[in-house]
Amino acid sequence: MKSLLYYTFCLVLFGVLLSGCSRKKDSFVSRNFHAVTTEYNTLYNGGVALDKGRASLVETFNDNYWEVLPIERIVFTENTASGEENRDPNFLKAEEKAIKAIQRHAMKIDGEERNPQIDEAFLLLGKARYYDQQFVPALEAFNYILAYYPKSNNIAQAKVWKEKTNIRLENNVIAIDNLKDIFEVESELSNQDRADAHAMLAQAFLNLETPDSALVYIKSASKLTKKLEERGRYNFIKGQLYNKLGKTDSANLAFQEVIDLNRKVPRKYHINAHLEKIRNFDYASGDTLLLRERLDLLVKNRENRPFLDKIYYTKATYFMNIGKEDSAIVNYNKSLLQKSSDQFLNSRDYLALADYNFDKAAYKTAGAYYDSVLNKLPVRTREYRSIRKKRENLNDVIGYENTAIRNDSIIRLITMPEEELTAYFEAYISKIKEKATQDSLARVEEVRNQEFFTNSTSSRKQGAAGVGEFYFYNDVAVAYGKQSFEKQWGNRRLEDRWRTSTKQNTLQGANTLPGIATTIVEEQIEAKTAADYIATLPRERTQIDSLIKERNVAYFQLGLIYKEKFKEFPLAIERLEKLITFEPDEKLILPAKYNLYQLYGNTDAFAKEDSLKNDILTTYPNSRYAQRINNPNTVFAADVDAPEEVYKRLYDRFKAEEFETLLTVLDTRIEQFYGDPYLPKFELLKATALGRYKGYEAYKTALNFVALTYPRTEEGKKAQSLLQKVLPNMAFSSFDDEALSVSYKVLFPFENKDLVAAQEFNKKLQEALEKVKYDNFTISLDSYSPEQSFVVVHYLSSRSQAEGLVELLANNDEIKLSRDNIIIASENYKIVQLHKNVEDYQEKITN
Template sequence: MKRLHKILILLTVLVTVLYSCSTQKDTLVSKNFHALTAKYNVLFNGEQAFQQGLKDIREQHTDNFWKRLQIEPITFDERKIEAPKFNSPGEDFNNKQEENKSATPFDRAEEKAVKAIQKHSMNIKGYEKNRQIDDAYLLLGKSRYYTQRFIPAVEAFNYIIANYPNANLNYETRVWRAKANVRLGNEETAIQSMKLLLKVVDEKEEISKEVQEQAYTAMAMAYTETDTIQKVIEHLNNATQTFINREQSARNMFILGQVYSELNRKDSARMVFQKLANKKQAPVKYRIHANIELVKNSAKDSSDVLLINRFKKLIKNTDNRKYYDELYYQLGTLYEDRGNTKKAVEYYKKSLTAKDGSNYQKTYTYERLGNLHFNKQDYLLAGSYYDSVLQITSKEFDSEKRIRRIRRKNKGLTTLKKYEDVVKNNDSILQLVAMSTNERTAYFESYIEKIKKEDEERRQQLLNSQNFGNQFGGGTSFGNNKGKWYFYNTQSKGFGEAEFQRIWGTRPLEDNWRLSDKTAINSNNEIAEEEDINKSRYELATYIEAIPTDPKILNQLKEDRNDALYQLGLIYKEQFKNTGLAIKNFERLTNLNQKEELKLPLNYHLYQLYTEVGEIAKATRAKEFILQNYPNTRFAEIIISPDKKLEAIEEKEDEIAKKYKELYYLYKNYKYEEVVNQINTFSETVAKSDLIPKLALLKALAIGKYKSKEEYKKALEFVAFSYANKEEGKKAEEIIKLLK
């Protein structure tokens, strides 16, 4: 009986305690129990998950300091993120585990916030008695915000504002609601609510400095979306006055400087960046980039010397290693601005080799190097640097105006390289053809001796460094650069790699790697042939037999070279405005040219170029050649009347267009000979028209329909050379290539 009595007493006490802790019991014990349980159990775990989510966001987000930063450093996933689904009682536990595996930290934080509300809310007669529930709703709203569910987030924030008007986090909640509205595109609503918070509320009760910072930041976000730049400046200024949240305040200050720079208010930008660079409370990345922005906004005067010294000091600090690519680059720009291109190139190359350098930074470095060589007329090397820019540019930045400009520029340089290679290669072959047998033999014997000596020196270096007889006799530590084992000796390994690549090139790691053609895998002769490639380099016959002797091949080499010279002259004249190189190529072609159809355009281009550089005698000679031999051409008319107004010619355009349609109709009706005859007659009466190239191409196409291939090719070549920069000239060039 006594034992039963004790059990009943214990049960009674337990029931009493549980009843006193009921969510519907307005007692001190119940309120404290649920408040403490919610805060130190459920919400604590939720807050930990939320902080982990923020950490993940910071790690995933990458700032591009070349562009204006986002005020809120978040990279949202463009895909829609759905709400987490929680299993109801009775559902398969394994399914729940699978869902939880894919849940984000913010999903887990939301789950904890919901749990705190469901199990610990003490809403008695319309009044919430648990002081932790407003925190739970705020955590719920913030978690939804970071999972891009902004409407449910606003609902959570509205609940707090409506039901907890006196809560200590009410004002902070209003800021979060404003940010959610900005994300939803309701900028005006966000602005009005922040104005009310900062002006009306502040008159009745003082708002904390931290909340003021957040409110001004939210206002700047809203005005950024409305493109009200002056208001953005005003609120960013206000947000940086107290510097309580160091990360966000430094960010706001940096963005403020960027905005001033965009508005070309360089003095204001320098003041902001100078202040940020010297602010020890600011995170390092903002201070470093503030120094970089000082260079971009510098006045290009004696202050450059101070900046150079400052950057050298920053580079000496090894804590700044992760920023070396940017620091070296800006140091290079400072030297380039001072005219010291040698130093500039040195630092640009250091920027490219800096560890952990970003590809986007490298695009600017390669562009600078390309521009330097382009300005020195080293076009081929400039093209290589522009190629590098395009190769490392990601799709994200591929449509930038700067990248599009480089692509256009590089397209011309690629064409230039193609024609320069043709001229160089064909000149070399034709030079060998022109040599006597003894001269060729002496030339190639000298070349073979040279490569033998180079190969022997390389081989000797490799043998000296490897010491194969002792390479396995007692190893040393992995860190010792002079270890006896081959792969521990970095110098030996480097020589070995170089020798392997010289002989075999770059081969993938696979079976039968020595064979470039795997279809020959069963042929021992193929293997032997590949291994003997190196020996053939030392045989005189290898080179002598490669020299062409067929007259057709030699004539084609000359034609291709002359064509390349003409195209080079046009590129230098029209695209790169390099008068000297244009004249050089045109003059050389004049001495080599055998084609009648090239004489007119060549002399006309030279007449223009000589006039431009003030070589009057040469210009007069080219002018007289055109007027004497081609008096009825468009070129002659332009030379005779360079300032003549084109009204008369423009009046004829409609007539010429009408005639072109008639001729094209005849062409479509297979009357090719009539088309050619009419164009010959009509062209003599037309002094100048934009349709002349079209008529010339139509004539060439008609000739190809009823005359020989040679005559067709000759007509196309006239169009290609005379109108090389026109669509018709390019089309003719394409047809010629197909004919070849």
């Protein structure tokens, strides 16, 4: 009975206390109950979740030390999905706890909040939304504190966070003005709050690209903050800003402040501060030996292993600056071997190696390194576009260099005496066999080292060769097996009881293996003699002339590329001087000499310049090159013999469909401008004219010639594209069905030997159409083939309309214009013009 009374009393007491904790009652118990519950339950858990989320952001952030570091180590993406499944669970939990605290524990009575922890809840809500990139909702939370909790001790923090959010929303100018006002109004700001505000001011000025103003506030923030990690970061940024402003000494002092913090800051700040100081080193007056010792110590320190990629790169730069290029190359490669996650660092390593090989004229290697650079750089950057252009130019250099080397070698072999040529190829065959033997020996040794054959029972049962293939299919395995057998058993006959002790047991030495390997190699190498190789050399005069011509053009183009695109004047001079020693075609000599004349002037070789000047003026006094030498400051508005002007005139002929004369002139001009950079344009124009004049097959053949002859030019690439993408769709399979056609033409054929009659008919037809008021039709005189042309009436809407027009022209008493004609749909007219098969079309219509 007593226990029942006790429990009843407790329940009544609990009910009284619970009713006294209502959010609607402004009592001491109620206020303290909700305040304590909010602070030590809901807000505590929300704060823990916020800290976890923030720590996760910091840990996953990768600083780019090649640029000025951001103030906050947080990755903010441009587009964030609003669904909860795409949000950080920690920030989502912090937001939920803040909302729960507001909904369950707010005590707004008579327009005043009685729970002193609710402003903390709104601050937590704003922070959670800020870190979760919900900037507009975060701004609402901070504004709510400022509007409804004017006496809160979190007002200053709310103001600072509001401006941080404004900065994220790119309202930098507003944020700067408001933050400056906070310093004047809020006298109770703690040093840490002031440090945060000054740091964000620095970020706003960085966003506005005013580093000098940013420097003022980052210096202040580094002094005010009590957090050592922040102090190290702010000092590092301070050093970067000094570097950006060209104040190297001040930058080094700032980086030294980071170094002096030593283990009090993350190691990455410490190491990068060292490296920044080294990059600022003055090689003209500094102690390079001391600098080398510093770099070696950084490499040896075990704590620096995660940063060896950057240290090796800095060390490579050091060697480049002191002229030890071989050591620099070694360290660039060491940097790459660290497999760094820093893509930009990798791009710097590859770029340095590319430039080094380019300067050494190792263009194939340089091209490969430039490809690697492009793979590491963002596509939409100026540097990417610049390097890509340089890489494309290298394609031309590599192609022409390969042509020059190959043709030089063939021409040299062709001109050798027969005995010397035979001796050359015999030596070549010996080298091939020696190399193949060494490769085979190396492979056998590799098999041995890897224990190609195991003595395990399982291997014997499976009859395996040890690498997943049948034993006797592997010549190397068989050779090694023979050697192992003979070493153990000697030479044994194939007979019964061969293992008995009475049998011969001649053990072989270890030198048996090379003999076996050599035999295998000799069997595997195709038996080619010197005569076989000699037989492959070109011997016909036309073949040799073609090689010489191609070689000469390659040297000429190399000279122009080195001169115009790469400004490598010594290389350009070397190629052009060598070209002249070959005594090339006359059409290459003058432009080569003129370019050499310019190159000698650029390299201060004044005696050679004067000599070439006199040569050009004496030998070619009427050429445009002589005019340019005599009048160097005159801009020639229209040089009628310049390739550009000639091409314009020829293109006008193409548009006028003067194909016969155009092709004749094109052949002359192609011969005249042989070796000129403009030549591929003439060749492509010729291909297009042939297509219009002689049809599909002629067009295909001419395009193929352009693509193969000029593969590195824009015209060659365009021809290749046409061959691959356009020509297959143009191949004739059948005429189009005209049932659905809405456009027809009437063709009046004329022989080209009677073009005067065609022109007269064209004129009469035009007058006839005007007389019958058929102004919606047009007439043209179209070239069809070398033998035939068409007078064409266009824009007829149906076959019956075309037939009616023909009948009207023939029967009208005032016109009486009658002639054999072909009515054809516009789609099929295109086919006829392309494939020159009008007879096939007429046969199809007749049948």
